[in-house]
Amino acid sequence: MTVLTLGVLVTACSSTPEKPGVVPEGDGGTPDAGDGGPIDAGPIIEVPEDGGTVITGTLSGTLTEAGSPYRVLGDAQGVVTIPKGQVLTVQPGVILDFKGRPEVTEADVESGAPDSVVNHHDGRVEVRVYGGIQVRGTAEKPVLLTSTNRYGWWGMNFFGENSVGDGDPVFEHMVFEKVRKNDYNGNRDKTRGALWAYYPGPVTIRHAVFRDNQASAKCGALDLMFTVGSRVEDSLFEGNRTSDIDRFAQAGTSSMAGGGAMCVTHGRDSVVRGNTFRDNGLEAFRGAVTSALEPRPLLAWPNAQNIYDLGGGGVLHYFQPNNDLVENNTFENNFVTQGPGAAIYLEDMGTRALTLRGNRFLRNRAGAGGVVVCNRGGGAVELVVATDNVFTDNTVNGRAAPNVTGDCTTAAQ
DSSP states (O other): OOEEOOOOOOOOOOOOOOOOOOOOOOOOOOOOOSEEESOOOOOOOOOOOOOOOEESEEEEEEEGGGSSSEEEEOOSSEEEEEEEEEEEEEOTTOEEEOOOOOHHHTTTTTTTTOOOOOOSSOOEEEESSSSSEEEEOOOSSSSSOOSSSTTTTEEEEEOGGGGGGOOOOESSEEEEOOOOOOTTTGGGHHEEEEEEOSSSSOOOESOOOOESOOESBBOSSSSEEOOOOEEEEEEEEEEEEEEEOTTOOOTTTOOOBBBBEEEEEEESSSEEESSSSEEEEEEOSSSOOOOOOOOOOOOOOSTOOOOOOOOOSSSSESSSSOOOOEEEEEEEEEETTTSBBSEEEEEEEEOOOEEEEEEEESSEEEEEEEEEEEEEEEESOEEEOTTEEEEESSSTTEEEESSEESSEEOOOO
């Protein structure tokens, strides 16, 4: 085996609060029985047990199929870095196995409580992007980013302006799977988006598969934060979860979770086109160490408890959208438990913030609101819903779901 040298450890950015919002009133929904959902599409790629290259601290240069699989362990702090001024290029057929340190992870598991939130914090590897990244698989040879360690991978994270200057990120023909961001009291790089792209430029994702990823705050698979002109096209999002445990664990508090599969936050001019979103979900738990779903009232703002409900959306959560387009996608069998927006939740809207065109919404379900929920409109026409969108067999609490609810002004064109 070849061992790459130890790289630079850079401190993660801290979390900042979002703005408060208003959600529709309603009763709780029905919990979903799945844990990650059925994974029945996308290529299945086996990770060889022998050979390959070990990576401990830095990722840069060109990764080739000949050196694959790349077994990513991270440094002593569980970090592998794409340094500023360097570019990582991943060629077709490459397998990246984010193993972390399995012996540490297993030692961190409490006997009889494998899903406790206090478990699985040590021994995992986090990818921090400060340089450039180009993942370019092909249809015949996709790139696989996975983990053979059940709790081995924290995911991939960009860090705002520190990530700019080495080329806009591109992810084509890849499978991105098995991230577990279940640090319920951590910073954003440990709690939201298996791929958290905090990047003030365009992120391009095409012909990708995001499956079986889990976040503990928002955006189960992907969070495009402050991006401009990003494109997510012809991709599959399946079996991703946001499983939020109330991080404040106080009686009367409500979920701040959003986006079972994906978020677009503070960005503009993004295009989400031609994708399939299937069996993704948003779950909310109460308490610090329980995995039992409990009813959570959805409170309109203002209220006597001074509580905000921030978030919703079994698939997509948009926060402050600006000239964004969602076109020709299929949303099928997604859910949000006890919350609003069976497919899409929109928050803090300006004029013509989002256009929905040519989408199919099939058998999605929620606990409140409609298939699309629009919250806190602040423009003239905030939401454009073209007449060629199709809504079929969607439900709220077992009853037929309205197509669109909320306080935004909606037009057809």
